Amino acid sequence: MDVNEVPQEGNRTMGGHRRVMYAKDKDGRMVIVPSRGGEVDETVTLQALDRIQEQTEEARQRVLAGQTSPLEYWMYAQRLDLPQLSQVTGYWQWRIRRHFNPQRFARLPEKILQNYAWVMGITADQLKKLP
């Protein structure tokens, strides 16, 4: 890649930051070029974020329909999925899946709720309902 081919059109997921790319200058040396990003990296980041957004929205609908607990909503909202939530809490996946049951979730002890809330960076009260 040549220095003048480094994407600079901008990437709105980068929040105005620039990232380092390596490219060839006119003397043929590979040099550091700060990049504002471009369509390629923006598209794939947005695609990943959209997917999370979609999962969050589906979970919200299921919470409203009484099919799952707010735990599942918050999991996606805080950019986790089931394997990741299991890793950060130390709970088995099947156990977390049981906590997706609204009746069971309502009976969960404060200690478990606190742990879920802590790994997600929210309060236990927030965790109990949709925002």
Place this chain on the structure above:
Amino acid sequence: MNVINEKFRHRHAAHCESGVASSMLSHHGAPVSEAMAFGLSAAMAFAYLPFVKFAGFPLIAFRMPPKAILKGMVKPFKMRFHFETFRNPEKGMRRLDELLAEGHVVGIQTSAFWLPYFPEDMRFHFNAHNLIVYGKEGDDYLISDPVAEDPQRCAADALQRARFATGLMAPKGLLYYPESIGQSAVTDEAVRRSIRKTVRTMLGPIPIVGVRGIHMLANKVGKLDPKEKLSLNYVGHIVRMQEEIGTGGAGFRFLYAAFLQEAAEITGLPELRVLAERLNEIGDGWREFALKAVRMIKGREAFDPKQLAVMLHGQAEREKEFFQALKRAVV
């Protein structure tokens, strides 16, 4: 508490770990560029790990696992790192303060999700981020994060959260600094050894690693069902691992080309400069793949997994020939 290491200089880098290694060693009198740190630790690789899921997709890595770069500095610089982890977060923060007060610049491992200065859209649960703390002003730590253009600040409670995040590759408050550096210049022998190691990784026999790993990924892509909605996400995931996750472009291939140019100077092998140019072209091939994939994601072109698979197989073949030539160049 107010303490700043005035002599420390922040450097902007493509990748967090090679950036930390470069800044830290240069600060301690062993000047080394990011590209040299990356190449010297033989960090360039390829791995396709279908059994490790990352956001629901297989882990696709264009480099060696986290910590490989720091550990790769030990032998070439005859150095010793001091690594420390903590069970108790308060203790971990106190220890950081002590080291800063003693005048150290301290490397730490954090989660990317909990760093407040990260752009919102870039905050994912990834626990193997590395950065340098070079001072403290009141409650704020002064941070040199290699992937950020300028030095950053981070409040103590947020930094504690980031250092003690749980989950896969949990940092456990890891902090590190060099105890001793026995050698300040990069030797010809160290460069050749690292190149031979990278060649072994890339041409090795394990089907999911190196050139064979790229073929395996290509086969997987070729079998994607174009009618299945998540197939496009799978392709996007590959491009993300290649371009977005601090690689310097083309999955570290451009960064390694920069290393090969420096290596040519040190070893006196002009052939390496020619090979750097060749790797630059291979990098362009990866960029073409990314561009094609994005055109399909955007719907400007029909989604044709077979076509992408052909491109990936092509990249694998070109890298195979490249690393064979590289092997001949350093014997």
